[in-house]
Structures are given as C-alpha cells and as structure tokens.
Amino acid sequence: MMTAKDSGPLLWKDTPQLRIGPVARVVMAAVVEGQYTFTVPDELAAQVEPGKRLLVPFGRNRKPAPAFCVAVGREPWTATLKPVVGVLDDERLLSDALIELGQWMARYYCCPPGRTLAAMVPEPIRRQSGFRVVRTVHLARGRSEQDSWSAKRATVVEVMRMHPEGLDLETLIEHAHASKAIVSAMIKSGLLSVTTRREPMPAPNFDSPGTEPVFELNEEQRAAITRIEQATKDGVFKALLLFGVSGSGKTEVYIRAIRSVLAAGKQAILLVPEIALTTQIVTRLASRFRDVAVIHSGLTGVQRSLTFAALARGEKKVVIGTRSAVFAPCPNLGLIVVDEEQEASYKNQQSPRFNTRDVALKRAQMAHIPVVLGSATPSLETWCNCDRFSHFERIILPRRIAGLSMPRVSVVDMQFEQRQRKGVHLLSQEMEKQLGETLAAGQQAVLFLNRRGYATYLFCSQCKTPIVCLNCRVNMVFHQTTGKAICHHCQASMVVPKRCGDATCGGTLVRFGMGTQRLEEELRIKLPDARLARADSDTMRHVRDYEQTIERFTRREIDILIGTQMIAKGLDFPFVSFVGVINADTSLAVPDFRAAERTFQLVTQVAGRAGRAESSGTNGGPGVVVQSLSGLSPALQFAANHDFESFARHELVIRQRLHWPPYCRLARFLINHKMQSQASTMADALAERIREYLATQALSAEVLGPQPAPLSRLRNQYRFDFLLRAADAGQLMKILEQLRHADGLIPHSKNIQIDVDPVSLL
Ligand code: ADP
Ligand code: ZN
Numbered sequence: 001m002m003t004a005k006d007s008g009p010l011l012w013k014d015t016p017q018l019r020i021g022p023v024a025r026v027v028m029a030a031v032v033e034g035q036y037t038f039t040v041p042d043e044l045a046a047q048v049e050p051g052k053r054l055l056v057p058f059g060r061n062r063k064p065a066p067a068f069c070v071a072v073g074r075e076p077w078t079a080t081l082k083p084v085v086g087v088l089d090d091e092r093l094l095s096d097a098l099i100e101l102g103q104w105m106a107r108y109y110c111c112p113p114g115r116t117l118a119a120m121v122p123e124p125i126r127r128q129s130g131f132r133v134v135r136t137v138h139l140a141r142g143r144s145e146q147d148s149w150s151a152k153r154a155t156v157v158e159v160m161r162m163h164p165e166g167l168d169l170e171t172l173i174e175h176a177h178a179s180k181a182i183v184s185a186m187i188k189s190g191l192l193s194v195t196t197r198r199e200p201m202p203a204p205n206f207d208s209p210g211t212e213p214v215f216e217l218n219e220e221q222r223a224a225i226t227r228i229e230q231a232t233k234d235g236v237f238k239a240l241l242l243f244g245v246s247g248s249g250k251t252e253v254y255i256r257a258i259r260s261v262l263a264a265g266k267q268a269i270l271l272v273p274e275i276a277l278t279t280q281i282v283t284r285l286a287s288r289f290r291d292v293a294v295i296h297s298g299l300t301g302v303q304r305s306l307t308f309a310a311l312a313r314g315e316k317k318v319v320i321g322t323r324s325a326v327f328a329p330c331p332n333l334g335l336i337v338v339d340e341e342q343e344a345s346y347k348n349q350q351s352p353r354f355n356t357r358d359v360a361l362k363r364a365q366m367a368h369i370p371v372v373l374g375s376a377t378p379s380l381e382t383w384c385n386c387d388r389f390s391h392f393e394r395i396i397l398p399r400r401i402a403g404l405s406m407p408r409v410s411v412v413d414m415q416f417e418q419r420q421r422k423g424v425h426l427l428s429q430e431m432e433k434q435l436g437e438t439l440a441a442g443q444q445a446v447l448f449l450n451r452r453g454y455a456t457y458l459f460c461s462q463c464k465t466p467i468v469c470l471n472c473r474v475n476m477v478f479h480q481t482t483g484k485a486i487c488h489h490c491q492a493s494m495v496v497p498k499r500c501g502d503a504t505c506g507g508t509l510v511r512f513g514m515g516t517q518r519l520e521e522e523l524r525i526k527l528p529d530a531r532l533a534r535a536d537s538d539t540m541r542h543v544r545d546y547e548q549t550i551e552r553f554t555r556r557e558i559d560i561l562i563g564t565q566m567i568a569k570g571l572d573f574p575f576v577s578f579v580g581v582i583n584a585d586t587s588l589a590v591p592d593f594r595a596a597e598r599t600f601q602l603v604t605q606v607a608g609r610a611g612r613a614e615s616s617g618t619n620g621g622p623g624v625v626v627q628s629l630s631g632l633s634p635a636l637q638f639a640a641n642h643d644f645e646s647f648a649r650h651e652l653v654i655r656q657r658l659h660w661p662p663y664c665r666l667a668r669f670l671i672n673h674k675m676q677s678q679a680s681t682m683a684d685a686l687a688e689r690i691r692e693y694l695a696t697q698a699l700s701a702e703v704l705g706p707q708p709a710p711l712s713r714l715r716n717q718y719r720f721d722f723l724l725r726a727a728d729a730g731q732l733m734k735i736l737e738q739l740r741h742a743d744g745l746i747p748h749s750k751n752i753q754i755d756v757d758p759v760s761l762l
Pocket of ligand 1: 213215216217218221244245246247248249250251252253401
C-alpha cells in the first residue's frame with residue numbers, strides 16, 4: 001500500500017477533508033466482491049494487523065460486519081472513510097504468504113475473496129479451539145507499599161514481589177496458600193492486575209517411529225532424490241513430475257526427499273488424496289517422521305486448530321494430509337509433495353472450487369520452492385506441461401522394485417461376450433474362471449465396480465449396441481425425469497427411440513443399470529461357497545465400517561471383496577492374487593472428455609493393487625481381468641500393456657483435435673433454480689451476455705451451451721449448465737474478471753456456480 005511519504009500531488013494538501021493516517025484494507029467475510037478501505041482509530045492501531053478479522057461498518061445501514069484484513073498502511077483519506085469498529089482475533093490467522101495465495105485463488109477460481117480466505121482457516125481455527133486462557137497476575141504499581149493488609153493478603157503480596165514478571169493465577173494461589181476468593185477480591189480492589197492470553201494445548205502427537213526398511217535405494221531412486229535436493233538448494237520454483245508405475249518406489253523417494261528438507265531446517269507438506277482409508281495411509285506415512293502433523297477430514301476441530309498452531313510455531317516440521325493441508329501455515333516451507341497428482345478428489349467440490357494440486361503449484365511458485373508431483377498415470381495436463389514449460393520436468397522411475405512382477409492384464413469385450421451368451425451377465429466367462437481358480441488355490445480376490453456405475457444406459461436387446469451421441473461418440477445416459485437420452489459430453493439430447501438405430505437389426509431397446517447389489521446376487525449364484533463382503537457407500541456409512549471390512553479381509557475371513565474405486569487406493573494385501581474390474585467403461589459412467597483418461601487411470605490403479613502381492617497367482621504372477629461394455633478401447637489396451645506414454649500420445653492427438661484440455665481452459669457455469677423456466681432463462685441470458693462480450697473482444701474463446709446439466713435435477717433444483725472455453729488460463733481469467741467487475745456478476749451466488757478447471761461435468 002501507499003505510505004505517507006508518497007502522498008502525491010500538492011493539490012491534495014489544500015483539500016480540507018484530506019487526512020493522512022493508518023488505514024486497513026479488507027475483504028468482507030460474506031459473499032461480497034472486491035476490497036474495501038477503513039480508517040484505523042488510535043485505540044485499535046496496535047491490534048489491527050493483516051490476517052486478522054475485523055468488524056467494519058458495512059452495507060446501507062452500516063451494521064458492523066466481519067471482514068479479513070489483507071493489508072494495513074498509511075494513506076491519504078477523506079472524511080468519507082469509516083473507521084474499523086473492532087478486532088475479532090488476538091492472533092493473526094493468516095501469514096502474508098497465505099493472504100496472497102488466497103487472493104490469487106479468489107481471482108483464479110472466480111470466487112469472492114472472503115470465501116477463499118475463510119476456506120483457508122476453518123471455523124475451529126478461527127475460534128482457536130483447544131486454546132486455554134492463561135491469566136497472569138501482576139502487582140499493581142504503587143499499591144504494594146502499604147502494610148495494613150490481612151496476613152493472607154500480605155502473603156499474596158510477598159509472593160508477587162518475588163515474581164516481578166508476573167505469575168499465572170493457579171500458581172499464585174498454590175504458592176501463597178490463598179483462596180481464589182481472596183485473590184479475586186484483591187484484583188477487584190485494584191491491588192493486583194490481570195492480563196489474559198490464549199495458549200494452545202499440545203498438538204496431537206503422531207510420532208510413532210515405525211521400523212526403518214533395511215533395503216538400499218536403487219540407482220533411479222537415488223537419482224530422483226538428488227534431483228529434488230538440487231531443486232530445493234537452487235531456491236527456485238520447479239514442478240518435478242515423479243513418474244513411475246505402482247511399486248516403483250515413489251513413496252520411498254518422497255520420504256527421503258522430505259527428510260533431507262527437514263535436515264536443512266525447513267518444513268514440508270505431503271498431500272494425499274481424500275479416500276475412505278486416508279487415516280490408515282496417513283498414519284503409515286507419519287510413522288516415518290518425527291515432529292509430524294496430520295490433517296485429514298477425520299480430525300476434530302480442536303485437533304485441527306492445535307495442529308495448525310503447532311505448525312505456525314514451527315514445532316511440527318512436516319504435514320501429511322488431504323486437501324486443506326495445502327494451506328498449512330508453515331512459515332519456513334521447503335518442499336511440497338503431491339501424491340497421485342491426477343486424483344479428482346484434489347478438487348474441492350464446493351466454493352472455492354480449487355484444485356489442491358494447482359494451489360500447491362501456486363504456493364510453491366510464490367515461495368520459490370519445488371513441488372514433486374507423483375503418479376503412475378499423470379494427468380494429461382501435467383504430462384503436457386512437462387513438454388511446454390521449462391519449470392516442469394520429468395523424473396522417471398522406469399521399473400518396479402526388484403522382486404515385484406507386473407500383473408497379467410486381460411481385457412474382455414463384454415459386447416462380444418453378451419452376443420455369445422443368453423441373459424445379461426456381469427461376470428464374463430474368463431472372470432468366472434479366474435475367480436474360481438483363485439478361490440480354489442486358497443487366495444483372495446478383489447472386484448471393482450465403477451463408482452458411478454449406477455447410471456442407466458440404453459442398449460439394443462439383440463445386437464447390444466448402446467445409444468451413442470453422434471457428436472461425441474459416447475454412450476448416452478437415460479434420464480428418468482425427462483424420459484430422454486442425454487449426452488453428458490456435448491449435452492445433446494434425444495427422445496429415446498423404440499428400436500435399435502441399426503436398421504438391419506431393429507431390436508427393441510432395454511435399460512441396463514449396474515450396481516454392487518446386482519453383482520453380489522450374481523456372485524452368490526455362480527460361486528455359492530465364496531465368502532463375500534461389499535465395501536460401498538450403501539453398506540459403509542463411516543470410515544470405521546471400511547476399516548473393519550478391510551481388517552476382516554486382511555484376516556482372510558473374506559474371500560472376495562467387492563467395492564468401488566475407493567478401495568483401489570492404498571490397499572496392500574499379500575494374499576490378493578486376482579483383481580477384476582466389472583465395468584471399466586468410464587465412457588459410460590463419467591460421460592466427459594476425460595473418459596478415456598479415467599479408464600486408463602482406473603485400470604492401471606487397480607492392476608497395481610494386484611501386483612503388489614508377493615504371492616504367485618494361479619499360474620505365475622498375479623492376474624487381472626478387465627471387462628468392458630463398450631468394446632476394446634485404445635485406453636484399455638494401453639492400460640493392459642502398462643504403457644502410459646503411448647496412451648498419452650494417442651489421447652493428446654484427440655484432445656487437440658477436439659479442443660479439449662490441455663489444449664484449452666474451461667469454466668463451467670451451473671445455474672440452479674427451483675423453477676425450471678427460471679433456471680433455463682437465467683442460463684440463456686448469462687450465456688448470451690458472455691457471447692456478446694466475446695464478440696467485442698479479440699479473444700479466442702467460446703460458449704458451449706446452455707443445456708440441462710447431466711444431473712438435471714438435484715435437491716429440488718433444476719440445473720442448467722454451459723461451458724466457457726478459452727485458449728489459455730490468461731484469457732479465461734480476463735473474461736471472468738470482466739464479468740465480475742464490469743458486469744456485476746457475483747460468482748457463487750445462490751443460483752450461479754462457476755467451476756474453473758472442472759474435473760467433472762455432472
Ligand atoms: P510406489 O509409491 O511407487 O507404489 P513404494 O515406494 O511404496 O512404491 O515401494 C513399493 C514397495 O517396495 C514398498 O513395500 C517399499 O517399501 C519397497 N521398496 C521401495 N524402495 C525399495 C528398494 N530400493 N529396495 C527394496 N524395496 C523397496
Ligand atoms: Zn440393434
């Protein structure tokens with residue numbers, strides 16, 4: 001901010017109302033755009049600091065409202081400015097670096113700034129949960145010379161004289177053998193004075209040093225660590241993609257790289273995706289460090305608050321956690337690691353709709369430190385960035401740790417299979433055979449059903465051809481509410497025809513839904529002796545339920561574990577030698593341009609689970625069967641061959657041709673209203689306004705839509721959406737800023753959600 005020295009033109013000096021004095025710049029905590037300036041009255045000057053919340057007169061009736069202070073300074077101001085009326089926090093909630101990051105998020109993710117700052121310091125931290133109030137007692141000056149006190153009071157004064165620096169209330173009572181009443185009376189009469197401060201209780205401790213592995217790092221791991229260490233020494237921003245198949249030793253690289261940062265006296269953040277078993281994984285990782293803090297959704301408010309406080313004081317050196325750990329208040333950050341950087345769960349699904357990985361990159365860029373992005377299946381955005389930007393770099397771990405073999409993956413075309421058999425089967429013959437052999441050999445199996453495999457699709461009952469969108473070539477989803485089939489990609493919709501589109505077939509259409517329940521029924525018929533357990537959101541309400549099921553599976557009380565992709569992560573079972581994927585068709589389930597990429601990721605991740613076992617499998621090596629309802633897509637074939645690079649090359653050509661990310665940037669506008677006509681009109685008007693604006697600008701951007709959203713009705717609201725597609729992030733930001741500032745669009749108001757870089761188009 002400006003200071004008094006550069007107070008500018010002489011002209012101003014003659015203006016009678018002009019004053020120069022301390023002012024605070026704030027963003028409102030409510031959903032309000034922009035920054036506001038207030039004067040700081042003398043009596044609050046010592047307390048007003050950036051990163052604290054203030055009370056400021058706001059709105060038409062000037063009612064005091066909470067706001068985050070983002071800067072203080074001296075500035076010329078006129079009498080029209082109103083003064084700050086109160087300070088809500090004793091301590092700063094946010095450092096300068098985090099305020100800057102929050103303001104960047106507000107701009108980039110098109111979100112009111114108060115909301116991004118509030119998201120960085122959740123409620124328990126604002127309340128300082130887990131802090132206790134410490135009262136320090138002092139002897140009031142000048143009053144201690146009298147000697148007409150009672151004996152009890154005299155003792156108190158005597159003890160106080162021995163502690164000119166002050167004593168906390170409890171200690172005084174104990175040392176002077178005084179009652180609380182006496183001390184209170186002395187405080188009341190002004191003999192003693194009291195100051196209070198809030199002090200955190202000790203943060204939860206996760207130091208439980210686990211056993212150190214005995215192996216030597218292999219050559220590639222050592223090279224990777226050397227490269228990361230070099231980047232931290234250089235003191236510049238770098239994004240290092242650590243690319244290696246599951247079991248190639250990435251986690252070991254993170255651990256050693258972080259230790260080396262800690263040894264240099266700095267702090268580090270290790271981010272993991274939010275999954276059902278996060279607690280277990282985090283605890284396992286935490287056992288490799290000392291002074292470690294963990295942050296995940298299972299923490300209580302008090303634990304969270306104390307953990308943040310310990311990090312801010314520098315007592316905790318390393319943070320392991322999910323999304324919100326990226327905001328850990330580390331004053332001395334040296335490295336951020338993002339494990340499984342492609343994970344969709346890194347995206348915050350409510351406002352502010354940030355992607356944790358991208359916020360991590362921004363934070364690192366501001367702090368001039370490196371980020372390690374780890375993955376066996378990097379996002380195509382990251383993969384492409386390594387070719388585009390010099391600050392992105394690949395580090396490759398080309399093979400599995402010696403002794404672990406890659407699983408054999410077979411892909412089954414269920415369309416072909418269905419044509420050969422009567423009835424609709426969820427298990428192919430190959431799957432049935434391998435499952436049977438696995439159980440006969442006394443080993444365990446895991447079956448995955450795609451998480452979103454609950455949608456209803458339309459197929460021809462005879463030739464099994466699904467209804468496909470002519471624009472996008474993805475299967476259309478049947479919508480009960482409208483009775484129409486909708487493409488979740490381009491949003492085209494059609495009245496469901498009675499008969500197969502293939503004139504030579506002309507079969508009747510059937511609806512086909514797939515859920516875990518149905519799978520369980522089929523398994524009970526086909527493998528009546530197998531002990532089954534389901535781990536899905538229907539049967540598991542709490543993390544504890546997952547953990548119990550996993551424990552039973554570990555104790556081998558279960559033969560076949562059925563679950564969604566949720567359980568594909570972080571599982572390490574020695575006796576699992578077979579993994580089956582019932583429906584790898586994310587093109588059916590997640591109808592979006594990332595369908596192929598998600599399919600590749602799913603199959604790779606699941607296959608990685610099978611191979612971590614040292615058991616032999618039924619005939620040499622662990623087995624994986626992947627079933628596909630939509631034929632043998634290239635994504636499946638590449639995944640079966642464990643060939644990410646060829647997949648990326650193939651898929652990027654398609655993305656470029658169709659102008660999808662990473663060859664553009666998207667913002668998705670979602671309009672809700674309880675009246676369908678209102679929602680539709682609002683969407684049309686907004687899309688039209690943006691189109692008009694684009695027409696006046698030399699920008700390469702366009703609006704796609706609007707149309708009913710794939711989830712066209714949710715919680716009694718009708719939903720319409722459209723996409724804003726721009727050539728790059730700079731252009732997208734420019735358009736969004738224009739809409740916010742000149743057009744008065746309030747993003748994330750009740751009816752409009754804007755999702756920048758969406759990971760799902762549902
Ligand atoms: P990733 O994170 O790539 O899946 P991990 O780091 O978890 O791989 O390593 C896979 C397994 O191999 C783990 O059990 C790990 O302890 C072990 N491991 C890692 N590095 C080595 C090594 N250099 N020698 C022997 N075993 C290793
Ligand atoms: Zn047909």
